[in-house]
Amino acid sequence: MAMLSRLRLTDYRNHAGLVLAPGAGFVVLTGENGAGKTNVLEAVSLLAPGRGLRRAALSDMQRQGGPGGFGIAATLAAAAGAVEIATGTLAAAPERRQVRIQGAAATANTLAEWLTVLWLTPAMDRLFVEPAGERRRFLDRLTLALEPGHAHHAARYDAAMRARNRLLAADEPADPDWLTALEVQMADHGGAIDAARRSAVALLGERLAMTPDGPFARAALTLEGWRGDADRLLADLRHNRARDTAAGRALAGPHRADLAVTHLGKGQAAALASTGEQKALLLGIVLAHAELVAQRTGHAPVLLLDEVAAHLDPVRRAALFDRLAGHGQVWMTGTEPALFADIGDAATRVTLG
Numbered sequence: 001m002a003m004l005s006r007l008r009l010t011d012y013r014n015h016a017g018l019v020l021a022p023g024a025g026f027v028v029l030t031g032e033n034g035a036g037k038t039n040v041l042e043a044v045s046l047l048a049p050g051r052g053l054r055r056a057a058l059s060d061m062q063r064q065g066g067p068g069g070f071g072i073a074a075t076l077a078a079a080a081g082a083v084e085i086a087t088g089t090l091a092a093a094p095e096r097r098q099v100r101i102q103g104a105a106a107t108a109n110t111l112a113e114w115l116t117v118l119w120l121t122p123a124m125d126r127l128f129v130e131p132a133g134e135r136r137r138f139l140d141r142l143t144l145a146l147e148p149g150h151a152h153h154a155a156r157y158d159a160a161m162r163a164r165n166r167l168l169a170a171d172e173p174a175d176p177d178w179l180t181a182l183e184v185q186m187a188d189h190g191g192a193i194d195a196a197r198r199s200a201v202a203l204l205g206e207r208l209a210m211t212p213d214g215p216f217a218r219a220a221l222t223l224e225g226w227r228g229d230a231d232r233l234l235a236d237l238r239h240n241r242a243r244d245t246a247a248g249r250a251l252a253g254p255h256r257a258d259l260a261v262t263h264l265g266k267g268q269a270a271a272l273a274s275t276g277e278q279k280a281l282l283l284g285i286v287l288a289h290a291e292l293v294a295q296r297t298g299h300a301p302v303l304l305l306d307e308v309a310a311h312l313d314p315v316r317r318a319a320l321f322d323r324l325a326g327h328g329q330v331w332m333t334g335t336e337p338a339l340f341a342d343i344g345d346a347a348t349r350v351t352l353g
């Protein structure tokens with residue numbers, strides 16, 4: 001777990017070749033609209049498991065007009081010394097993500113052992129009113145930061161679930177032993193997923209409850225939609241084979257969970273809060289989580305705050321900078337350098353475009 005001390009982008013979106021040497025603390029990216037600020041944050045988000053902060057297709061990320069394929073390489077300053085991590089695609093396989101750690105091929109999920117990255121983007125403003133999937137993904141990123149094995153369990157669960165769906169959809173009757181084997185895998189990994197999420201929600205809830213009422217609204221969190229351990233999941237899957245066959249998918253399991261968020265001060269569902277209140281709730285959750293992860297793992301996550309500063313009033317902006325000072329590496333974007341005038345000289349400032 002660490003921070004980035006060097007970042008090199010090759011043919012990544014609009015960046016043919018970009019090298020940055022971020023310091024610890026704030027990394028401020030400014031530039032006009034379309035300069036490629038969010039692209040840089042997206043590149044950093046791909047140094048963690050998953051599809052990055054836009055959830056875009058890999059083939060969309062290679063530079064249009066470039067040779068095909070892209071590269072994102074970073075040096076991590078870790079306690080044990082520098083670690084080189086890299087991800088990207090090759091021109092011949094634009095949809096296949098390659099990952100290297102210290103030069104050796106690795107899976108994307110192992111990136112979680114080296115770097116924790118969390119982000120807040122304008123697209124997440126609608127998180128509380130969107131379908132459950134977006135909140136589940138958000139919850140899973142929060143969980144992954146506390147439990148690096150979470151991505152592995154999620155990947156194995158999804159693979160087993162897809163295989164079970166295919167088996168149930170096939171014309172010929174499913175081999176019961178094979179079906180049971182897949183359900184056992186789903187139950188084992190699903191139980192681990194649920195336990196890790198519940199633990200993350202409980203820890204984060206405690207942290208939020210402890211946080212004094214400040215300029216960012218406080219949230220209460222609960223896991224909804226589906227809860228249960230491995231035994232319960234296995235029993236449910238067995239019992240619901242006919243129903244799942246008719247539906248064409250598994251109707252119960254941790255893939256149906258949701259994160260319910262309440263505005264603590266108002267005792268009201270986050271979805272009912274105003275747009276500004278929803279932004280503040282989300283920011284409050286991300287900040288509390290970053291502090292929680294730093295406290296529990298001894299390593300602050302790398303935070304990517306896309307266009308967050310511009311949407312805060314000056315008092316909240318100052319409060320944000322105050323709260324994040326000394327947190328670790330915090331990447332922020334904005335079109336106006338003046339937004340970041342108050343964060344001091346220690347920041348790494350980069351103008352793009």
Ligand SMILES: Nc1ncnc2c1ncn2[C@@H]1O[C@H](COP(=O)(O)OP(=O)(O)OP(=O)(O)O)[C@@H](O)[C@H]1O
Nearest residue numbers: 013014033034035036037038039060061062063064
């Ligand atoms: N695969 C690609 N190849 C080349 N350019 C791309 C690719 N994908 C996106 N772009 C370009 O990147 C630019 C958008 O970059 P980005 O979203 O990082 O901008 P930004 O600096 O964050 O802007 P804003 O301030 O408007 O949010 C657009 O001009 C877009 O055309």
